[in-house]
Amino acid sequence: MTSLPSAGHLAIGDHQLEYRMIGPSPAEAPTLVLLHEGLGCVGLWGDFPDRLAAATGAGVFVYSRAGYGQSSPARLPRAADYMHREALDVLPLVLDAIGFCRGLLVGHSDGASVAAIYAGGVPDHRIRGVTLMAPHFVVEDVSVQSIAEIKTTYETTELRAKLARWHKDVDNAFRGWNDVWLDPAFRSWDIADHLAYIRVPVQIVQGTGDQYGTLRQIAIAKAECYCPVETVILPNTGHAPHREAAEATLRAVADFADRLLQGHGEATTIDL
Template sequence: MTAVTLREHWIDTPEGRLFAQDWVPASAQGVPIILLHDSLGCVALWRDFPAQLAAATGHRVIAYDRLGFGRSDPHPGFLARGFVEAQAQQGFAAVLGQLGVDAFIVFGHSVGGGMAVACAAHFAERCQALIIESAQAFVEDLTLQGIRDADRQFAEPGQLERLTRYHGDKAEWVLRAWVDTWLQPAFTDWNLDALLAKVRCPMLCLHGDQDEFGSVAHPQRFTERAGGPSVMRLLQGCGHVPHREQAATVLAEVQRFLG
């Protein structure tokens, strides 16, 4: 097993500080892989996957908490309709600048996958590869139903504490930022079609065939509309978090994709 060194960083932005970590293999090669977390996620919730990814690929791996999540500063307001697209020019751009990253590979899970598409489109000359996992390309009834179900579950006694463990007193904001943003009427016709057309790098699209937040229509749309070459892998018997449910398969697919 390749030795991996873990480091912590703080990224300054006009809205507040972001917490970041990177995992650096002993003989790092290629460009960094930058991870973008899901709607309830943070660096800590990637658990041991970043270290596994760094060891398996030999690439430096970077993950950061978006503003309002994990150990980063609180978000000053609410998430507007364009929050997915805006991340490329906000937290992601700050991470690139302050960690001295030029070319990169971006890997996003769930809504972080949509943000990864935005980053690949906005930094098309610098993004060497795009990996998306369980991402949403548009607003689907299955996605909205999954969010409603989760909202009811978090309303049960003691359930919000699951988020408090990772987000502290920001937990309620994190939950409402996910649920209320996706369920608002103004979000109904949101999609990533315009950004997908601007993606030029190779894309790997991973999706579980039992994903409770999105059907196979999402990876199909991603691969059909991306401006660059794309590969879709439908993971059998897998739900919404492949890097946790089928980590070995995800790592093997990423290794194969990066060549």
């Protein structure tokens, strides 16, 4: 596929995956592929993809993984290696289906982990860099505590109804993320070994008030990566930098993408 409608569904394996394509097609310009968080989807990115496309001149592709948004449901329960499967089995098919030629992976939370696994596990010369927002490389106590708390919130408040506005099968979306993270077997999940095999520049955007992870994740990346690692630490910011510190995050991601893509004469940043 070399030209995409601006929105629709991709047939990937047994699933229909919802997507949006903003800006030029992959055949016309580099593409930033956005990978959402554990409860995210196309719609929950808000206007960040549109603003990122405007700021970089690149195309921005965003899709909902199986079980999220308007994509088909995922098979539950998820296995502990579900992010490996997304990175190594599903993402390559998505990139090929959209005609991806060159660009960056931009992941948030679970999506950042998927991006790191892909960059460290798939030798793909098309990937020029990865931006990881609030990434998980290991499971921390604070992560499990917050995920246990949100389970209670989901079961006792209006959170389920709010999420149902974005996910056509809200229980599939929530349980597919929450159950596996609270499985005691998941405590040993660790993708630090993938970091040593990343061969492109890495940007990490982390809020100091992230309730799902700490600056330990950055320390792990710096210890394990042989590639350049740039860090953007945002004060008074929680787990969603692109929503809670939108301007600073947009500028940081756009600048990183521009510097990498400018080296190949492929993008021009537009002043914000």
